[in-house]
Amino acid sequence: MKSEPLSYLPSGDQGPWGIYLEQVERVTPYLGKLKYWVDTLKRPKRILIVDVPIHLDDGTVVHFEGYRVQHNTSRGPAKGGVRYHQDVTLSEVMALAAWMSIKNAAVGLPYGGGKGGIRLDPRQLSPSELERVTRRFTSEIGILIGPKKDIPAPDVGTGQREMAWMMDTYSMNVGSTTPGVVTGKPIAIGGSLGRQDATGNGVFFTAAAAAEKIGLPIEGSRVVIQGFGNVGNAAARAFYDHGAKIVAIADVTGAIYNEEGIDPYDLIRYVAESETRGVRGYPKAEPLPAAELFAVPCEFLVPAALERVITEQNAHKVQTKIVVEGANGPTTPAADDILAERGVVVVPDVLANAGGVTVSYFEWVQDFNSYFWTEEEINQNLERVLREAFEAVWQVAQDRKVLLRTAAYIVAATRILEARALRGLYP
Numbered sequence: 001m002k003s004e005p006l007s008y009l010p011s012g013d014q015g016p017w018g019i020y021l022e023q024v025e026r027v028t029p030y031l032g033k034l035k036y037w038v039d040t041l042k043r044p045k046r047i048l049i050v051d052v053p054i055h056l057d058d059g060t061v062v063h064f065e066g067y068r069v070q071h072n073t074s075r076g077p078a079k080g081g082v083r084y085h086q087d088v089t090l091s092e093v094m095a096l097a098a099w100m101s102i103k104n105a106a107v108g109l110p111y112g113g114g115k116g117g118i119r120l121d122p123r124q125l126s127p128s129e130l131e132r133v134t135r136r137f138t139s140e141i142g143i144l145i146g147p148k149k150d151i152p153a154p155d156v157g158t159g160q161r162e163m164a165w166m167m168d169t170y171s172m173n174v175g176s177t178t179p180g181v182v183t184g185k186p187i188a189i190g191g192s193l194g195r196q197d198a199t200g201n202g203v204f205f206t207a208a209a210a211a212e213k214i215g216l217p218i219e220g221s222r223v224v225i226q227g228f229g230n231v232g233n234a235a236a237r238a239f240y241d242h243g244a245k246i247v248a249i250a251d252v253t254g255a256i257y258n259e260e261g262i263d264p265y266d267l268i269r270y271v272a273e274s275e276t277r278g279v280r281g282y283p284k285a286e287p288l289p290a291a292e293l294f295a296v297p298c299e300f301l302v303p304a305a306l307e308r309v310i311t312e313q314n315a316h317k318v319q320t321k322i323v324v325e326g327a328n329g330p331t332t333p334a335a336d337d338i339l340a341e342r343g344v345v346v347v348p349d350v351l352a353n354a355g356g357v358t359v360s361y362f363e364w365v366q367d368f369n370s371y372f373w374t375e376e377e378i379n380q381n382l383e384r385v386l387r388e389a390f391e392a393v394w395q396v397a398q399d400r401k402v403l404l405r406t407a408a409y410i411v412a413a414t415r416i417l418e419a420r421a422l423r424g425l426y427p
Helices: 016-030 032-042 090-107 127-140 160-174 198-214 230-241 264-273 290-295 333-341 355-369 375-400 404-423
Strands: 046-055 061-072 082-085 112-119 222-226 245-251 254-257 286-288 300-303 322-324 345-347
Touching: 016 032, 016 090, 016 333, 016 404, 032 404, 046 090, 046 127, 061 090, 061 127, 082 090, 082 127, 082 160, 090 112, 090 355, 090 375, 090 404, 112 127, 127 160, 198 230, 198 300, 198 322, 198 345, 198 355, 198 375, 222 230, 222 290, 230 245, 230 264, 230 300, 245 264, 245 290, 254 290, 286 290, 333 345, 345 404, 355 375, 375 404
Parallel strands: 082 112, 222 245, 222 300, 300 322, 322 345
Antiparallel strands: 046 061, 061 112, 245 254, 254 286
16 A cells, blocks of 8 residues: 555645655665655655734734644754745745755754745835744744754744744743754854854855865856855855855846956945845946856856756756755756756755754754854864765765765665664554
């Protein structure tokens, strides 16, 4: 008898969840006896859909739909961010939770995968409205989260401020200050040094590890970055500080290009002062049609925005040696195949953007012990963890003659399913 199909997603194109399922199918032949448990990876452990009603500043009431998905907890509590975006869907949150399971296992963190989201445009809400949304959402998902059950973190549209509200709301509801319920908090309430730039720094560390394997120097290399939020600008600064040349950058406002290089520190100042709060109009670079960004010749391409941006429609235009996935799921399986045929190395998201969750793990450990590390210690440990994880995945890729993404899934799925097999089924 076969397992019943999931009933809460439409048939046919299942969006990001469908991409994840295809990735699981690709890795299944390499799992040996653990294939017995592979359906564990194809269905989330728990899904909570909540109504989030709030009063707007004008006194009216609006309702938002929110989600918290726990994909797998065989190796530890669920871990994953909370996304505020107008295009959030259940399929997306399910996929993001599943990718967190894979990411945490690939890096060797003692976590399962989780993810949350609310379908709203945070730019359309005032700070007080966002606070009410965050606190109500936290209360609604409070039955799932906890420092030993499910630990949220920032994601697209959220940051330290929202994590402070989440931590405070949870603490008020349980009657004691509980800093470990979320990570990515401000330093003053139990956050970790190095957390804000952790994902971008991790992008650079894994890019450097991949570059060493193919004999590509960082210094003098050209870099193209899609996305200039926390991940994109931290990655840009790390590449720039090591002598690379940032030739093109894009964000939601537009794309810019300068073959002589863009100073990311100067661009950050411009973005903070500009009316658009984005890169559009930067006077030291030329405007570039967004559709042409991936066609700019470079050594490193860093998609650091949303998923499904490199597809079979544009993969043949990519002019780079290494794609480093700062975003979650930016490359579709069909695009993976095209890039592989063209000799492009793809450092998959489950390695490339694992810096954030790795330092979140450090933050969680520090909160439990009430003992905090220096930023130098954080960054040294981060580089060590990611380089060790990359080396293990690279070796599997060489031994099995598979893509790095498949190798990362082999490593991660093996760890998850070994834990599932050892724990067995209860009752």
